[in-house]
Amino acid sequence: MEEHTIFITKVSQLFIENGAKTLTMDDVAKAFGISKKTLYIKYKNKEELIEEVLQFKLSEIIARLKYLDQTIENAIERMLCRDDEIDNLSHSNNSLLIRQLMKYYPAIFEKHMIEFSDQFAEVLVHNILKGRAQGYYRENFDAEVYSKLFFQLVMSMEGSLYLDSNTINKDHYKQELMSMYMNAITTEKGKKILKNINY
Numbered sequence: 381m382e383e384h385t386i387f388i389t390k391v392s393q394l395f396i397e398n399g400a401k402t403l404t405m406d407d408v409a410k411a412f413g414i415s416k417k418t419l420y421i422k423y424k425n426k427e428e429l430i431e432e433v434l435q436f437k438l439s440e441i442i443a444r445l446k447y448l449d450q451t452i453e454n455a456i457e458r459m460l461c462r463d464d465e466i467d468n469l470s471h472s473n474n475s476l477l478i479r480q481l482m483k484y485y486p487a488i489f490e491k492h493m494i495e496f497s498d499q500f501a502e503v504l505v506h507n508i509l510k511g512r513a514q515g516y517y518r519e520n521f522d523a524e525v526y527s528k529l530f531f532q533l534v535m536s537m538e539g540s541l542y543l544d545s546n547t548i549n550k551d552h553y554k555q556e557l558m559s560m561y562m563n564a565i566t567t568e569k570g571k572k573i574l575k576n577i578n579y
């Protein structure tokens with residue numbers, strides 16, 4: 381298992397650096413000093429390898445988000461803490477890997493993004509339930525819908541037809557997005573916490 385983790389970690393990096401279309405199975409085989417035939421014994425085609433890479437990267441991100449959600453007790457503080465995974469998520473839509481997936485492997489990309497959205501929303505729903513139990517979040521909204529909306533907005537800056545990323549500062553966009561989301565879901569008790577931490 382450890383050997384496979386090392387393998388898929390390195391392959392993931394190769395895809396991130398070179399793109400889904402550019403990186404060939406020959407390139408992967410050469411990177412590991414194995415024959416292409418050996419690689420094809422494990423993966424019937426490049427698409428199958430791409431899907432495993434995406435699943436691996438998704439599981440890494442979701443594990444990190446779940447860990448933070450479990451270790452930071454206050455639901456509002458959890459949402460506002462600096463999170464490199466959410467930062468990476470908001471910028472990943474413009475990476476070479478993602479651009480090539482969208483262009484050359486749209487079915488794989490769509491399947492991956494639906495799964496990503498579902499798992500990301502699950503983490504946010506857990507945060508909402510925790511915040512409601514703490515009295516910080518309102519009861520009268522659909523937690524799953526709001527979570528999916530937040531994911532959509534996080535992913536919308538890069539590649540949007542309606543947002544000019546050359547004129548809108550990315551950090552400012554993220555801050556305004558978080559402020560809008562948090563103000564939409566918090567109770568008066570929750571808003572006091574937001575105010576106390578100057579958000």
